[in-house]
Amino acid sequence: EVQLVESGGGLVQPGGSLRLSCAASGFSFSNSNMNWVRQAPGKGLACVSYISSSSGTISYADSVRGRFTVSRDNAKNTLYLQMASLRDEDTAVYYCARGRYTPPSGWSLDLWGRGTLVTVSS
Amino acid sequence: DIQLTQSPSFLSASVGDRVTITCRASQGVSSSLAWYQQKPGKAPNLLIYGASTLQSGVPSRFSGSGYGTEFTLTISSLQPEDSTIYYCQQLNNYPFTFGQGTKLEIK
Numbered sequence: 001e002v003q004l005v006e007s008g009g010g011l012v013q014p015g016g017s018l019r020l021s022c023a024a025s026g027f028s029f030s031n032s033n034m035n036w037v038r039q040a041p042g043k044g045l046a047c048v049s050y051i052s053s054s055s056g057t058i059s060y061a062d063s064v065r066g067r068f069t070v071s072r073d074n075a076k077n078t079l080y081l082q083m084a085s086l087r088d089e090d091t092a093v094y095y096c097a098r099g100r101y102t103p104p105s106g107w108s109l110d111l112w113g114r115g116t117l118v119t120v121s122s
Numbered sequence: 123d124i125q126l127t128q129s130p131s132f133l134s135a136s137v138g139d140r141v142t143i144t145c146r147a148s149q150g151v152s153s154s155l156a157w158y159q160q161k162p163g164k165a166p167n168l169l170i171y172g173a174s175t176l177q178s179g180v181p182s183r184f185s186g187s188g189y190g191t192e193f194t195l196t197i198s199s200l201q202p203e204d205s206t207i208y209y210c211q212q213l214n215n216y217p218f219t220f221g222q223g224t225k226l227e228i229k
Contacts, residue, residue, distance in 0.1 A: 035218070044209065044220055044221075044222050044223045045158075045160075045166065045209055045211070045220040045223075046217075046219075046220065047216070047217045047218045047219065047220075050216055050218075059216040059217070061217045062123075062217075095165055095166075097165075099213075102171065102172070102175070104172070105153070105171055105172025105173075105174075105175040106152075106153060106154045106171065106172045106213060107154060107156075107171070107213035107218075108156045108168055108171035108172075108177070108213065109156070109158075109166075109168065109211070109213075109218075110168050110171070110177065112165035112166055112167075113165065114164075114165055115165055
């Protein structure tokens with residue numbers, strides 16, 4: 001089955017750290033660009049980080065740059081998001097999503113996991 | 123960052139109605155725009171990409187159009203299961219920003 005499964009969420013105190021994982025199956029993970037997208041409770045969607053298939057290109061939203069680190073292990077078909085110096089405003093459901101390029105139409109996030117909830121609170 | 127503004131933010135329509143949601147970008151994004159549907163407690167589901175290409179498995183009552191800074195999502199004949207939130211997203215420049223969402227309700 002083609003799927004993405006996130007794990008690693010939970011309750012963490014402000015200033016703390018957490019590592020999220022996203023396990024991919026049923027497709028060629030090593031050839032796929034991947035994204036982390038988050039959604040605060042009752043709010044809209046926001047892209048957090050992007051990593052290309054070979055890890056050669058990595059991007060972050062301004063709100064997390066310097067605090068979050070994205071990485072991947074293509075041998076394990078797993079995407080990671082290491083989060084540090086967590087703030088109340090990082091509380092959200094974190095989704096991993098596959099980026100797909102379909103010529104000539106372009107890019108989309110065509111496969112999403114169910115998400116994992118991160119709660120930053122004292 | 124490129125800002126996307128959806129209108130309206132809330133929409134109420136009847137079953138069978140034709141419904142249109144607009145997404146305006148703060149700068150041109152070519153045709154690098156996607157539309158997603160998100161039901162409560164679920165991950166977003168891709169409807170349209172490349173501004174107008176229907177994702178496989180999505181009902182043909184959904185369609186998209188536009189280029190540059192103005193885009194539309196149209197539902198030709200609204201069904202009860204279409205009552206939920208819709209987001210546009212630009213994928214021309216990172217961060218791939220989303221619109222604020224449009225909540226669609228069935229009257």
